[in-house]
Amino acid sequence: MTEAAARTTYREAMREALREALARDPRVFLMGEDVGRYGGCFAVSRGLLEEFGPERVRDTPLSESAFVGAGIGAALGGMRPIVEIMTVNFSLLALDQIVNNAATLLHMSGGQLNVPLVIRMTTGAGRQLAAQHSHSLEGWYAHVPGLRIVAPATLDDARGMLWTALQDPDPVLIFEHGSLYGMEGELSGGGAAVDIERAAVRRAGRDVTLVTYGGTLGKTLEAAATLASDGIEAEVIDLRSLRPLDAETVLASVRRTHRAVVVDEGWRSGSLAAEVCARIAEQAFYELDAPPARVCSAEVPMPYARHLEEAALPQAAGVVAAVREVMGRRG
């Protein structure tokens, strides 16, 4: 009975996090497209309108720039808004507000105006939604000083990151990979708030460090299991926070394993994976037994057809192959 009660999904964990935030802090409100009557495009906010009312669960017009900017303004005005952008693809329509306002106001005002805003959005591919609904652009956002970028990849992080993000005095963007909402399991932390600073070792290993985050954590763990049956013990690091990047956890692992493969659903050129590899090369070059490797998405707009999409995305088999390469074992 107790075990059954503890079982949850990523979606439900996120919903509980929203419910808790709305219940605990009267300054918190949720706004975005279809978060109310529709229940959220991914059903994350279902039931919250009925529970908290239309003042605090606000359906917006399809005006990403205005409602994200309004979130910034409301944060300046003393509220703790949670803005949901349906997907990262649509966040491009709000890029001006996120990059020119949310990220700059504190520094540009000489420290006067902090923006305690949380923006949630779905990211990633893998559901045959084609090029305009499959972007993984969290790496772009992680380029921008003034923003904090997190990517919950586990149930505990889906449940616990939001409250921590809301306590942050500065803008936090939460990227939820669209393939994770149905993920089932148990909360090990009982739903407690978690830090949004540190990377986490999801599997310990001595032979190679696999660095990933978000939607590719599952595939990377799958690859690690395959490698283990072949006698290669991979350590899997979930970055969790993409900005600031917890390079120390990555470097500490690489100094033990002497090999690194970075798995990132973003495009290879100018990617977050590129940044992680650069940090490793800059700070642990002489510890390496092989060049750092990357497994990223093919540099194409994401195609619709399943076989093409699968070919374009990082897969466990590709991670296994990349690891064998850096281990000097081919085939």
Added chain:
Amino acid sequence: MKPNAEPISLEPAHALELLRGMLRIRRFEEACAELYAAQKIRGFLHLYIGEEAAAVGVVQALTGEDAVVATYREHGHALARGVPAGAIMAEMYGRLEGTSRGRGGSMHLFSAAQRFYGGNAIVGGGLPLAVGLALADHLQRHRRVTACFFGEGAVAEGEFHESLNLAALWELPVLFCCENNLYAMGTALARSESETDLCLKAASYEIPAWPVDAMDVLAVEDAARRAALAIRGGDGPVFLELQTYRFRAHSMYDPQLYRTKEEVEAWKARDPIPAFAKRLRALGLLADADEERLEREVAEEVAAAVAFAEAGTFEPVADLERFVYSERTS
């Protein structure tokens, strides 16, 4: 249709304050232009000269609790709002004592104490912020107004339409102050808009919209007071089209090929400062001695602002990365 506001007091003290308010901006910015030529001020410098009646008129309707969001042509709004002239000038000098520690310059004046939220240099980008500030007031049951200034060029941006719609839909307390100076940089309104009646655009979002002769400070004050009264009463946003004209270049390097000297001269003949002074003289509210005193006091304030900026220090380079994120006390 317009709600009754308290009649504008044309008592001598108020009249002189309006005149002083416009004169401060004029003389301050004349000094800015000279200091730019002397390379004391760098970057972009967008002067408000000619448009002073708009900012001075609107702020009469605001209380200290209200908020102001402005554009990159915002020296006048900051001065009218009560941001100290010395801090503004020091900002343009890039000094630590400036409104933004010298990080923003002319285009990014901020003052949390005066609820002055910039200094926004992306055209249209301030409108969503104003909607959000008003949403915060609405949710916290504050009877405050957020005055949002923007030029007619912003009307072409999607953020204008998104913001007006959202403010009207949610009946938020925003006073949209569209300063129509006829040119978006060098592009005349008729060259960029299929519909040049700006009030019609606002009205299409069910927002009360009034054109105002913004070369007349009393007309602006009157309209702003009526608008603020309606907004505080919970009627949602109001849109003012403040019809005005920029006497100077768009920024500092602008040969002004897009308008004629005759047109500029015709508008200068309606200069809001001498026009208002003449009116006050006719009403017996302004004597030569008053005007001389005002000019002297304003000149002293501007000189003091320049001296403050000159004496300012530079933020240590070691602090470059401060305030990218908030500083934690723990």
